[in-house]
Structure formats: structure tokens, C-alpha cells
Amino acid sequence: MEQKLINILNKYKLIAKHKVALQSFSEKSLKKLHSSIKIFFLSVLGDEEVKGLNNTLYAYAIGPNAKLADDEIVKKAHAENLQIHVFLTEKMRKN
Numbered sequence: 001m002e003q004k005l006i007n008i009l010n011k012y013k014l015i016a017k018h019k020v021a022l023q024s025f026s027e028k029s030l031k032k033l034h035s036s037i038k039i040f041f042l043s044v045l046g047d048e049e050v051k052g053l054n055n056t057l058y059a060y061a062i063g064p065n066a067k068l069a070d071d072e073i074v075k076k077a078h079a080e081n082l083q084i085h086v087f088l089t090e091k092m093r094k095n
Contacts, residue, residue, distance in 0.1 A: 001029070002029055002032045002033050002036065003036075005033070006033070006036055006037055009037070015037055022043070023043040023063055023085075024043075030058065030059070031058060034058040043059055043060065043061040043062060043063045043085060047064070047065065047068060050062050050063070050064040050068055050073065051068065051073075059082065060082070060083060061082055061083035061084065061085050062077055062082050062083075062084055062085070063084075063085045063086070063087055064084065064086060064087075065086070065087055065088070065089070065092065066086050066087070066088045066092055067092065069084065069086045
């Protein structure tokens, strides 16, 4: 899957033009992509990855869901020089 994405990005010269931003719930997939291409923005969205901040070696940001975005996560992320891009689902909005 990752190679197919890389091929499409290369076909349209999006990597060379720095027009790529990737986010994924799969830390494994992001690590594969990062080892193949150098992209300036990679963000992990999975709860476990965000809690452990396992992505600090390759990511520019983390994308926790709103229920995880507390002071502790913000402080940890900032200590690792990571930006935070919080997301909220429709179901979370209604609660």
C-alpha cells in the first residue's frame, strides 16, 4: 500500500514540490513511508501511539482525538517539539 502511494505522489511530483501531508492511524505504515521518502509532516492519530508518543523519531505532529488532548499530552508533545492537531468525531461532538 505504501509503495502505491509513493508512486502516485511521485507521478504528480508532489513530494518534490513539498505538497504532501500525511496522517495515519498506522504507526507502522508511517514509519515505512518515512524510511522511503522524506516528508516534512507525518502525524500519528492512534490513541496508543499518542499516549506513548512513540512517533517522535519521524513525526512532526501528533493527532490525538479530543478525549486524549489533556494538559499531560500537550506538555509531553511540546517537550518532544511536536505540534498537536486534535480531531473530533461527530459522535464526540454530540456527547
